[in-house]
Amino acid sequence: xxxxxxxxxxxxxxxxxxxxxxxPGLADDPGFQSASKLLADGxxxxxxxxTVYGLAADATNAEAVASIYQAKNxxxxxxxxxxxxxxxxxELHGLFNEDxxxxxxxxxxxxxxxxxxxxxxxxxxxxxxxxxxxxAIRVPDAPLMRALAFATGKPLAAPSANRSGRVSPTTAAxxxxxxxxxxxxxVDMGACRVGVESSVILCVDGEPVTLLRPGGVSAExxxxxxxxxxxxxxxxxxxxxxxxxxxxxxxxxxxxRLNAEMIEAGEALLAFGPTLPAHADRAVxxxxxxxxxxxxxxxxxxxxxxxxxxxxxxxCIAVAPIxxxxxGEAINDRLKRAxx
Numbered sequence: 162x163x164x165x166x167x168x169x170x171x172x173x174x175x176x177x178x179x180x181x182x183x184x185p186g187l188a189d190d191p192g193f194q195s196a197s198k199l200l201a202d203g204x205x206x207x208x209x210x211x212t213v214y215g216l217a218a219d220a221t222n223a224e225a226v227a228s229i230y231q232a233k234n235x236x237x238x239x240x241x242x243x244x245x246x247x248x249x250x251x252e253l254h255g256l257f258n259e260d261x262x263x264x265x266x267x268x269x270x271x272x273x274x275x276x277x278x279x280x281x282x283x284x285x286x287x288x289x290x291x292x293x294x295x296x297a298i299r300v301p302d303a304p305l306m307r308a309l310a311f312a313t314g315k316p317l318a319a320p321s322a323n324r325s326g327r328v329s330p331t332t333a334a335x336x337x338x339x340x341x342x343x344x345x346x347x348v349d350m351g352a353c354r355v356g357v358e359s360s361v362i363l364c365v366d367g368e369p370v371t372l373l374r375p376g377g378v379s380a381e382x383x384x385x386x387x388x389x390x391x392x393x394x395x396x397x398x399x400x401x402x403x404x405x406x407x408x409x410x411x412x413x414x415x416x417x418r419l420n421a422e423m424i425e426a427g428e429a430l431l432a433f434g435p436t437l438p439a440h441a442d443r444a445v446x447x448x449x450x451x452x453x454x455x456x457x458x459x460x461x462x463x464x465x466x467x468x469x470x471x472x473x474x475x476x477c478i479a480v481a482p483i484x485x486x487x488x489g490e491a492i493n494d495r496l497k498r499a500x501x
Contacts (some may be wrong), residue, residue, distance in 0.1 A: 166207075168333065169196065170349045174304045181246025181300075181307030188312070196346055197312045200225075205232055205344040207322040207336045210303035212272050212355045212377050213329040213464065214336050215244070215319030216344065217309065223286040226318055230288075232343040233325045240291035242299050242359070243316035246307040251275075251298045253282040254316060260387060262362035267278055267386045269300040270307065272359040273379025280367075282424045289318045305348060321358065322347075326412055326468045328499070331356050335468060356461035357491050362391070365413050375491035377460070413471035413478065417500040420482045427476035433459055433468055433483045443476050456487035463492055467499065 166320045173186030180390065187193050191392065196206050200217060203225040208217045218225040220230040220243040229241065245251045248265050255277035257265060264275060279285065279296040298316075301307065310317045321329040322336045324343075330336045333349035341347070360376035366493055369392040372380055377418065384390055423439040430437070434454035441447060448466040450459035470478045480496055483489050 166337070166344050167195075167346045168337075168349055169193075169235045169346060171305060174308070174350065175443070176304045176308045176311075181250075181304075181311040183308040183312060187305075187308055192348075193308070196233070196348065198310060200313050200315070200317065203228070204346070205229065206309075206342055207330075207333070207340065207347040208303070208306050208309065208317075208319065209333070209348060209353055210244075210247035210301040210319070210349040211353060212301070212324040212358050213331055213353055214333065215306065215317075216322040216336075216340070217244070217306065217317040217319040219313065220289045220316040220318035221284040221286055222315075223288045225230045226286050226288045226465065226469060229318060229320065231341060233320065233323070236446050237324075239278060240293060240297055241289050241318040241320050242297040242361075243285055243289060244301055244306050244310055244319050245316050246311040247300060250310070250316075251300060254285050255296050255298050256280060256281055256396070258364055258366050260370050263386055264383065265300070265357055268383075271300075272302065272355050273383070274299040274359045274374075274376075276360045276361060276363045276365070276373060277430065280384070285316055295363075295365065297361065301359075322457050328471070329358065329464045330411055331461075331464050335465070344469070352461075352465075354461065356463055356465075357488065357495060363394070375488075375494045377491070379487050380490055381487075390403055401404040411501045412501070413467050415439070415471055415475050416477045417467075417496065418477050418479045419496055419500050422482075424479050428479040429470040429475040429477075431470060438481050440469045444479070446470060450483075450492075456483075456489045456492065459483065460488040460492055465497060 169192035175184035206217050276297045323330050323339050331353045355377040360378045361374040363371040371392040373394045424443045430447045432449040450462050
């Protein structure tokens with residue numbers, strides 16, 4: 162069954178920075194009230210965060226969560242991240258050890274997700290956590306997502322608002338292209354600031370603190386807070402403990418070739434830095450993620466660039482080498498999965 166997605170652009174997305182409560186201008190906005198009601202009633206609302214646009218639903222409502230999987234064509238064994246308005250709200254659902262609290266207090270609100278043991282009294286649906294005894298939780302640096310979680314009184318499950326396995330959306334237009342006939346509302350707040358998904362870190366007593374997915378905070382910054390190196394997780398296609406762990410993900414419809422030193426006829430070039438690969442003049446089109454070689458600028462542009470080059474006249478997207486410094490590790494993680 163299709164549904165016409167309404168669109169809303171907030172004019173005053175202000176919140177209390179500590180609690181995530183909407184300020185009067187936002188709370189009184191008819192669009193905000195409509196979005197809150199849709200979520201409370203089990204609907205699907207595409208909401209921008211600082212990373213990418215998320216497809217939000219009540220994480221405690223198994224039927225609403227099932228609607229996310231249906232809209233995205235997402236495997237139901239792939240867990241979802243629950244978004245909450247504050248650390249205090251997050252602690253109602255997860256057990257935070259010393260390492261988890263260090264990271265939360267240093268980087269929330271912000272682009273990291275913590276996978277922690279799920280409290281027995283948590284109302285987050287088993288389907289949201291794919292039946293695991295852990296739960297993935299984030300307090301985003303995204304006023305509207307926090308305000309909606311506060312207003313509904315519910316954690317909001319919100320994977321990227323796109324068809325499963327496809328390139329993540331960083332604008333409302335990207336969401337509309339893929340899901341406009343499958344969801345209830347799209348909130349348009351322009352382009353996302355970070356542009357790649359959150360870093361995901363496992364914090365469970367008895368196990369090393371593990372980077373499950375590189376993302377919007379560099380591993381170097383995470384390790385500086387912890388005071389020791391992170392363990393690294395590989396891919397997991399059968400029982401992933403976090404979103405973004407499957408081998409093939411974030412993929413355009415045309416092949417992706419990594420670490421391209423030379424461009425072939427019919428290829429598009431995804432460039433990085435001031436120096437282009439040999440025979441760049443053969444490229445159907447060139448998109449440079451950052452002419453100065455800035456990984457943060459490149460992360461912001463990555464998914465939009467992949468979408469721009471994913472077109473019928475392109476035989477393959479050739480990607481120039483990108484170092485792992487800064488957000489380079491997260492960028493290369495996404496590109497590796499896009500090429501799988």
